[in-house]
Amino acid sequence: MSDNKAKIQIIHEDKNFIIINKPAGLITHSDGRKKEEIDSVASQVLGLYPETKDVGEKDDKFERYGIVHRLDVDTSGVMIIARNQDFYTYIKEQFKNHKIEKEYRAIVHGHFKSVKGCIQDPIGRSQSDFRKYVCGRFARGELREAVTFFEVLKEFEKQGEKYSYISVKPKTGRTHQIRVHMKHINHGIVADSLYMPNHKNNIGLSRQALHAYKITFKDSEGVERVFEAELAPDIGRILD
DSSP: OOOTTOOOEEEEEOSSEEEEEEOTTOOSSOOSOOOSOOOOHHHHHHHHOGGGGGOSOTTOTTOOTTBOSOOOTTOEEEEEEESSHHHHHHHHHHHHTTOOEEEEEEEEESOOSSSEEEEOOOEEEESSOTTOEEEGGGEEEEEEOOOEEEEEEEEEEETTEEEEEEEEEESSOOTTHHHHHHHHTTOOBTTOTTTOTTSOOTTOOSSOOEEEEEEEEEOTTSOEEEEEOOOOHHHHHHHO
């Protein structure tokens, strides 16, 4: 459920785009089915930047208002919002061609044998749960290429349970990719109610420990831009 008190934080703005830090608990945009007003990143952006009303795909029932990529409702962190159609088209092409570099931070279960790694298992829809995605033989339909790099930044224990704080860099943009890949290698994300419902959560998080930390792209002048979003307070407190 979205939290009506959760507000986006503006990190940067210029004539072509806005960079925000999305709070956990706020959906990116409505699903296009509900008639009533729904609090979302899209609705908050529209309230602050009315010009985004006409930015996006034609006949878009989702009312995305300049949003070119999304984060899961319980994932916090950095997002790019386009302020005009030219930039929307330009940045969408970078996402399509995997030119955008994204770095996430996550707290996962267990300690790793190696401090760095790469997961390259393709992802498909789950046979047993339409909400979920999986790797390998339990997937149905088309399996899509997915590549995720990770690096361990810190290891710790709490109440007898082992945890790792990691940097994650997905090179593809599949739905739930990081959550699926980390579970696949037996290091699921802490407090992920969909993929890790039966694992202990001894660190007091009420949502999955996943944060979009950094994004790197080229602006319309061809200049590389790098933006970071401060860790959400709930994850930051655990690490402190």
